[in-house]
Amino acid sequence: MYEKDGRQYFVVDGHTHFWDARPENRNKYGEGFIACFYDYHKNLSPEEYVWPKEKYDRYPADGMVHDLFEIGYVDKAILQPTYLTDFFPGGFNTTEQDAEFAAQYPGKFIVNGAWDPRDGEDGLAELRRLNDTYQLQGVKLYTAEWKGSSRGWKLNDYWSYRYLEECEALGIKNIHVHKGPTIWPLNRDAFDVADVDHAASKFPDLNFIVEHVGLPRLEDFCWIATQEPNVYGGLAVAMPFIHSRPKYFGQIVGELLYWIGEDRILFASDYAIWQPKWLVEKFVDFQIPEDMQSELGTISDDQKAKILGLNAARLYGLDVPESMQVQAPKEEQAIGSEPVSVA
Amino acid sequence: MTDVADVLGALGGVRDPELDQSLVELGFVAGVECEGGDVAVRLRLPTYFCAPNFAFLMVADARRAVEGLPGVTRARVELADHFTAEEINATVQGGGGFVDAFPEHAADELDELRTLFQRKALMARQGRLLDAVPDPAAATLGQLEGPDADRCRELRRELGIAAVEDAPAFVTGDGVPITAADVPRFRRMTRLVSMSLEGNSGLCRGLLRTRYDLEEEVPNMIGAQLTTPAPAASGACGAVA
Numbered sequence: 001m002y003e004k005d006g007r008q009y010f011v012v013d014g015h016t017h018f019w020d021a022r023p024e025n026r027n028k029y030g031e032g033f034i035a036c037f038y039d040y041h042k043n044l045s046p047e048e049y050v051w052p053k054e055k056y057d058r059y060p061a062d063g064m065v066h067d068l069f070e071i072g073y074v075d076k077a078i079l080q081p082t083y084l085t086d087f088f089p090g091g092f093n094t095t096e097q098d099a100e101f102a103a104q105y106p107g108k109f110i111v112n113g114a115w116d117p118r119d120g121e122d123g124l125a126e127l128r129r130l131n132d133t134y135q136l137q138g139v140k141l142y143t144a145e146w147k148g149s150s151r152g153w154k155l156n157d158y159w160s161y162r163y164l165e166e167c168e169a170l171g172i173k174n175i176h177v178h179k180g181p182t183i184w185p186l187n188r189d190a191f192d193v194a195d196v197d198h199a200a201s202k203f204p205d206l207n208f209i210v211e212h213v214g215l216p217r218l219e220d221f222c223w224i225a226t227q228e229p230n231v232y233g234g235l236a237v238a239m240p241f242i243h244s245r246p247k248y249f250g251q252i253v254g255e256l257l258y259w260i261g262e263d264r265i266l267f268a269s270d271y272a273i274w275q276p277k278w279l280v281e282k283f284v285d286f287q288i289p290e291d292m293q294s295e296l297g298t299i300s301d302d303q304k305a306k307i308l309g310l311n312a313a314r315l316y317g318l319d320v321p322e323s324m325q326v327q328a329p330k331e332e333q334a335i336g337s338e339p340v341s342v343a
Numbered sequence: 344m345t346d347v348a349d350v351l352g353a354l355g356g357v358r359d360p361e362l363d364q365s366l367v368e369l370g371f372v373a374g375v376e377c378e379g380g381d382v383a384v385r386l387r388l389p390t391y392f393c394a395p396n397f398a399f400l401m402v403a404d405a406r407r408a409v410e411g412l413p414g415v416t417r418a419r420v421e422l423a424d425h426f427t428a429e430e431i432n433a434t435v436q437g438g439g440g441f442v443d444a445f446p447e448h449a450a451d452e453l454d455e456l457r458t459l460f461q462r463k464a465l466m467a468r469q470g471r472l473l474d475a476v477p478d479p480a481a482a483t484l485g486q487l488e489g490p491d492a493d494r495c496r497e498l499r500r501e502l503g504i505a506a507v508e509d510a511p512a513f514v515t516g517d518g519v520p521i522t523a524a525d526v527p528r529f530r531r532m533t534r535l536v537s538m539s540l541e542g543n544s545g546l547c548r549g550l551l552r553t554r555y556d557l558e559e560e561v562p563n564m565i566g567a568q569l570t571t572p573a574p575a576a577s578g579a580c581g582a583v584a
Binding site for chain 2: 029032033035036039040042043044149151180181182184185186187188189190191215216217218219222241244245248251252255258259295
């Protein structure tokens with residue numbers, strides 16, 4: 001919970017990791033991957049929050065709990081597994097590893113699962129097993145993940161639909177989609193979110209949370225989200241711009257509020273790339289820069305409260321104290337609240 | 344004899360197709376060496392995992408641009424520090440296409456991808472020109488001027504959209520002129536695309552700076568060498584940045 005000017009905010013960190021990128025658990029691709037992550041961390045964090053690379057490779061469990069819950073104002077954090085076993089042989093962070101870690105801190109974490117359509121029938125059985133063991137409410141999917149000679153997959157593949165049907169049947173409602181630089185076929189734009197559009201139309205009872213609000217394809221994301229009411233935007237990777245490039249952050253938030261509205265935007269730190277403490281503090285203090293307000297409007301405390309935690313709480317069925325709920329009905333409708341035609 | 348300034352001039356016309364900005368401005372040119380007509384260029388990107396399709400286009404376009412310079416007898420362009428550097432460098436040097444570089448993973452060449460991003464670039468550029476005329480739906484291309492307008496003309500020609508001066512000034516990505524009723528939504532859409540491209544470009548510049556420990560904003564460094572030839576750029580040999 002974060003408190004500012006007499007108001008209390010319920011905070012859900014929608015995207016966190018407890019990863020293992022130590023040299024003994026990575027090949028040359030894993031080394032490139034974590035180096036790239038580190039550059040994001042270093043480039044967009046305030047200086048006092050930049051870690052040495054060794055700590056970034058593998059940080060202690062109690063350090064993470066300290067950063068999120070003791071100083072970071074987080075009420076509940078979602079662990080999003082990212083297997084990447086072709087880069088990190090023991091797994092970058094798997095469902096099992098996350099669950100083992102979360103079990104030491106009861107009530108703090110939500111453990112999401114993962115699946116990969118290229119695992120076929122075996123993977124479906126594994127998904128059922130994961131669900132039996134961990135009672136999943138959500139899954140994290142990484143479409144650019146390598147598997148042997150494969151360089152990724154799409155959400156509207158035949159086997160992806162089989163897995164989404166299974167999620168529906170098992171009651172796993174929250175599908176977090178993360179795009180990366182490789183996807184089959186390699187000649188197409190890997191960051192394109194059109195496959196999410198197809199899947200979201202076909203599975204209207206599932207929630208599709210597009211991580212990084214589709215960055216670097218914010219425009220494509222906004223466009224599909226206006227048309228699919230079950231598409232949400234996760235703010236991981238967008239959040240840290242609040243420090244290094246506040247005007248750009250203001251543009252992102254202003255556009256998201258305009259196109260998809262305040263009910264479908266979810267806060268996330270992407271820990272350990274960034275830390276919730278400074279993100280939450282800066283977000284609550286944030287306002288769309290004055291010279292942009294005539295076009296983009298402003299952001300209210302109610303809207304911030306929804307983004308910081310209430311929207312995710314709704315998707316994950318979390319109890320939120322009455323004092324932290326938003327009371328007033330919202331005033332304006334976003335574009336996404338009404339059907340729009342393609343320009 | 345070709346010198347570094349000639350090569351940088353040619354590379355200045357090569358764009359990152361995703362960002363619609365010059366490789367030189369973006370700081371992607373890590374080094375240029377000339378020996379007589381033999382030119383070697385080294386390119387670098389913001390991350391080890393930048394998308395291989397765009398990376399391929401930049402290397403291939405850069406090689407073509409340098410080869411086209413008078414006096415160049417041999418042009419080599421090497422991409423550095425990238426997960427597909429080996430495949431891309433060998434294929435481009437051998438004159439092959441994207442499918443040759445990634446026979447298992449590519450279903451086609453990159454024309455469609457390039458077109459898609461030319462359309463985005465056109466949207467973004469038009470977004471910055473909307474306020475330059477009183478009535479965008481009635482305006483003609485001839486009424487627009489400046490670097491964004493010039494680039495619009497170029498993009499329209501590349502996309503096969505009429506680029507004569509009395510053609511409608513504002514069109515959708517596939518060339519349909521916008522009507523007065525379209526203007527408000529067109530304004531929002533173009534602004535969104537423009538903001539997205541600028542945002543990505545800012546992130547790329549930042550990551551490049553962090554990755555290579557560069558001290559200042561890349562565009563200023565390179566830009567200065569291009570406009571006022573610094574010692575490194577005026578000699579026959581040298582490296583940039």
